[in-house]
Amino acid sequence: MTPELSWYLAVSAVLFTIGVAGVVIKRNVIAMFMCIELMLNAVNLTFVAFASFFQDVTGQLFVFIVMTVAAAEAAVGLGIIIAIFRNRETLDVDEASILKL
């Protein structure tokens, strides 16, 4: 018995849902950031699964680009987090409810 495409899609859906739940539940900016990374990885798993089952390399190229975007997002996002912490002395998103720093 070998794993089928739908198995991978199910795992990906579960991971994505957990990530969405984390973004909604968490109040710490860094924890929300990590849940966004979790969602990106869930989508990556779908891409790789489709690429593997259809024998097409395009999906894996998409994953490569998604990883690059995630790295850029990590750099800018953590810079924003440091700026917020420097101005407000907290990482609670409820405290940072206005866009003004």
Next chain:
Amino acid sequence: MLALLFILFAGIAIGSAIAVVAQRNPLYSAISLIGVFISLACLYVMLAAPFLAAVQVIVYAGAIMVLVVFVIMLLNVEQEERRTRLSFLVPAAVGLAALLIAEVTFILYWVQVSPVTPAGNVSDTGLTASIGTGLFTTYLLPFEITSILLLMAIVGAMTLARRTAELPPGARVVPGAQVLALNIIDPTVPLDDTTAIEAHTTVEVAKILGIPDDHDPARRD
């Protein structure tokens, strides 16, 4: 055998993902997230994508998570405290989650169309050579756009993380053109006076406020 491995890695991935959300300490969340990344890399190997598995471990579990852990340590984040605001929405959330799971189960149960993998897996899909060929021929433009994106991310991160001069709490600072309340410079002016002085660089602000310049090369160790 493959199914057992799949269940093992998928189980580790989902368990670690739940731990990411359930932990209150961000550092524990980060460690659990590394578990998710590594088990996903194992799933990539099972899907015949060894290059992406290596990149997943190197870029995600290596670079990005080190950055996150570094920021957590740097900011010395305390544990998240429990709050009861909006707790009346918990039953609604449970109901909606059950509905979502029911929908997904329905789709996965009824839609049975699955592509057939060719027997004897001889395709080079997923090997480094095929990815490089695709990246530098058909998808050259997205690849170049990605490099511009990374350049912009470097500039943006440097701009955001730059430390301006130490200002008193009353100072209003706008990045780029920095505007200071007049009573910072002249204490005799009443507090609600809206007159402001503009300074365009951090060095100018420091000079107005009489703060010693951090960027003086003579004082650098």
